[in-house]
Amino acid sequence: MLDVFHALPFTPLNWGLMLVAIAIAYIVFGIAGFGTALVAGPILVRLMPLSQVIPLLVLLDFIAAFGNLLPSRQAVVGRELLRLLPCMAVGCTLGVVFLLKLQSDRLLLLMGLFLVAYAIYMLAVKVKPARLSALWSIPLGTVGGLFGALFGSGGFLYAIYLSARLEDKQQVRATQSALISCSTLVRLTLFIVAGVYADLRLLALAVCLLPAMAGGLWLGRRLTLRMSREAFVRLVTWLVLASGVTLLYRYFSG
Structure with a gap:
């Protein structure tokens, strides 16, 4: 197994970039429950193929979603979870169909425009x-x-x-973590069935990045405890804006 770790083709500079990117990505994840691909993705794709990223x-x-969920599972709002899960399942099914049958770039453009417009509105309008x-x-x-399956x-x-439905930011984070857990479980199962994790180097890389992930997640949770709900919602809005800009960049550069 040690030979697998030694076979990872990264320089010390590469390792440093990956560890910093993962730590920052999971600080964001610890706060908002999403955003790892937004933060770490652009750096990781320069060091390895997208099929591995x-x-x-x-x-x-x-792992992070369950790490977020376990200490705060009592804060999960079951009624909101039950509302979203069936819709998420329908969206995932549609995403697979669109991925196989349709061009997804138009969806990327429309969603990017929607997110940017929504975030600008939320940041500009005082009374919401x-x-x-x-x-x-x-x-x-x-x-x-749909977007989870496609992108x-x-x-x-x-x-x-969730941030517009729930007053307690801990409930938002816990319910978000439960949703992400379900979503990633489906995708993880598909990757296992497809034999993606048969490449032991990918598993070895994940093990090497676990400390940075855990540290970022811990710091993100600590920062959330010190935030007011208004600051939390505003941060989420900025992340939504960044997500929209990233989607538009992917569309126009792709």
């Missing part, structure tokens, strides 16, 4: 609606599942819904 982040996200209707779970849950990232849509 996605399974690596799915594996780390799966106190709560979203529960009916918003249908479009946001479905499109979140590996739909968590920002769950965050939009």
Whole structure:
């Protein structure tokens, strides 16, 4: 097994970049429950193929989501979870169909424009609606599942819904973690069935990155405890804006 670790083709500079990227990504994940692909993805794809980056982040996200969920599982809001899960499942199914049958680049453009417009509105308008209707779970849950299947990232849509429905930021984080756990479990299972993790070097890399992930996750949770709900929602909004800009960049550069 030690030979597998020695076979990892990275220089000390590469290792430093990866560890910093993963630590920062999971600080964000510890705070908001999403965003690892947004933060770490652009750096990791310069060091390894995208076909390895996605399974690596799915594996780390799966561990991190349960790490977030276990200490705060009592804060999960079951009614919101039950509203979103069926919609997420429908969205994942549609995502697989679109991935096989349709061009997904137009969806990337439309979602990027929507997220940028939504975030700018939320940052610019001082008086905001106190709560979203529960009916918003249908479009946001479905499109979140769709984008999770198509692009590996739909968590920002769950965050939009939950942060506008729940007053307690711990409930938002815990429920978000439960959703991400379910989503990553499905994708992890598919990767296992496809034999992706038969490459022991990918598993060895995940093991090497676990300390950075755990440290970032711990720091993110600590920072969340010191935030007001308003600061938490504002941070999530900035992350949504960054997600939208990233999607537009992927569309126009792709």
